[in-house]
Amino acid sequence: xxxxxxxxxxxxxxxLVVGGGEIAARKAALLLKAQASVxxxxxxxAEMSRQLLENSDYxxxxxxxxxxxxxxxxxxxxxxxxATNDEKVNLEVYQAAKARNILTxxxxxxxxxxxxxxxxxxxxxxxxxxxSGGQSPILARQLxxxxxxxxxxxxxxxxxxxxxxxxxxxxxxxxxKQRRRFWESVLQGxxxxxxxxxxxxxxxxxxETLIEDTADNALQQGEVYLVGAGPGDPDxxxxxALRLMQQADVVFYDRLVSKEVLALxxxxxxxxxxxxxxxxxxxxxxEINLLLLEHxxxxxxxxxxxxxxPFIFGRGGEEIATLAEQKIPFQVVPGITxxxxxxxxxxxxxxxxxxxxxxxFVTGQLKEGELDLNWQALVQPRQTVVVYMGLAxxxxxxxxxxxxxxxxxxxxxxxxxxxxxxxxxxTSTIAELPELAKKQQPVAPTLLIIGEVVQLxxxxxxxx
Numbered sequence: 388x389x390x391x392x393x394x395x396x397x398x399x400x401x402x403l404v405v406g407g408g409e410i411a412a413r414k415a416a417l418l419l420k421a422q423a424s425v426x427x428x429x430x431x432x433a434e435m436s437r438q439l440l441e442n443s444d445y446x447x448x449x450x451x452x453x454x455x456x457x458x459x460x461x462x463x464x465x466x467x468x469x470a471t472n473d474e475k476v477n478l479e480v481y482q483a484a485k486a487r488n489i490l491t492x493x494x495x496x497x498x499x500x501x502x503x504x505x506x507x508x509x510x511x512x513x514x515x516x517x518x519s520g521g522q523s524p525i526l527a528r529q530l531x532x533x534x535x536x537x538x539x540x541x542x543x544x545x546x547x548x549x550x551x552x553x554x555x556x557x558x559x560x561x562x563x564k565q566r567r568r569f570w571e572s573v574l575q576g577x578x579x580x581x582x583x584x585x586x587x588x589x590x591x592x593x594x595e596t597l598i599e600d601t602a603d604n605a606l607q608q609g610e611v612y613l614v615g616a617g618p619g620d621p622d623x624x625x626x627x628a629l630r631l632m633q634q635a636d637v638v639f640y641d642r643l644v645s646k647e648v649l650a651l652x653x654x655x656x657x658x659x660x661x662x663x664x665x666x667x668x669x670x671x672x673x674e675i676n677l678l679l680l681e682h683x684x685x686x687x688x689x690x691x692x693x694x695x696x697p698f699i700f701g702r703g704g705e706e707i708a709t710l711a712e713q714k715i716p717f718q719v720v721p722g723i724t725x726x727x728x729x730x731x732x733x734x735x736x737x738x739x740x741x742x743x744x745x746x747x748f749v750t751g752q753l754k755e756g757e758l759d760l761n762w763q764a765l766v767q768p769r770q771t772v773v774v775y776m777g778l779a780x781x782x783x784x785x786x787x788x789x790x791x792x793x794x795x796x797x798x799x800x801x802x803x804x805x806x807x808x809x810x811x812x813x814t815s816t817i818a819e820l821p822e823l824a825k826k827q828q829p830v831a832p833t834l835l836i837i838g839e840v841v842q843l844x845x846x847x848x849x850x851x
Contacts, residue, residue, distance in 0.1 A: 390518065392505075392516060395466075403425075405477075406494075407432040414470055415427055467491045508531050508535060513543060515534055545583070548591070560606065565606040611690075613697045613718070614628045614697070616648045616722055621648045624722075635690035639690070643694025679710065729805030729806060729836075730836060732850040734847030739839075742769065749775070750775045751774040751777025751781070762790075772837040775834065778829065781820060781824050785817055785821050798816060799835065810850065812844060817837055
């Protein structure tokens, strides 16, 4: 992070803008919007600056000095912006301000900027600032334009409503955790819906009722969110998964959850790794079940983040069974399972009218060196077989499938870390796949797809 994003209170504080062009005028207008007192220093000014000077709202806070820059104009200034078309003048402003330890911004010259003016989405009191660190202001503006559609103007009313009732809620709920939970429920419930729909009076009435009727103990109860994180690409998360990830107090995650997904978790949440891999478990399953229970009983909102889908080879049912026995509230959020996500990103349809009318998911984990699968069910014609965690037992899998009738040249694929930037796809046949794996040395997680549909990979592969 090249710059620390901060919001500065400039109300009635002195700010200097050196320059008379349109860029300088835009900078002055932004400072005025933040309620600063602005002085423009320039021999000539653009029409936009003249319009600002004629605006009665700014009459007492905007002044123009018809002169070239002089260091004496820096007296008592909080910050300075230089936006002239003369590089020598800009450098003079920068050096003079630095000598006085005044924060300075020179337009379009990041190397002479102590701060950057971001692209701003104003829904006061909600303000969203986007910066590219001076590298691409146009991209920052485009991102702001996208956010304009996602954050309608009514969010301004919602922010003001929360501000009006903040002290009342603080008086009702003494602990900060209770207040946070209360406001999260308010902003995700009918109060928010009423405001965004323009039903202001109903929103106020609903909020007042919630303040009166919500008991302290209702905001102290723990809960567990069992959330599927998908196969790796954070864009594949559901909206509900993302919302719960932002509410959690503590997060238990496994090794299949990508770092990009983990980056979307609430920053203040405690992160606890409970990953399992072949021949080594950092936490046994019964220990994980107990940890979820203990943290929920302590009143925390617990996020159990699992790669893929928690109910498909994820032991999600085992984890929530303990919670159900102890009457701990929980929610289960499905995720895109590896079979679906990886198949799509590798261009291998799991079903296809010409090749496969059914699909079977199995786990290839070894138990005492053996694979205990319904082999006859796996060798049916016009079927796709997807094998999770199959790398260790690949030799046995290949042999058993052929022994039970699968032809040796049946197309098969290994997909390493599918849906991520590290995705790799190798195609071969079921007979030759073990040798291919020894040569390429794929790393977990790697998914095995077997069936005629693998032939479509070269034609349909799009993610590379």
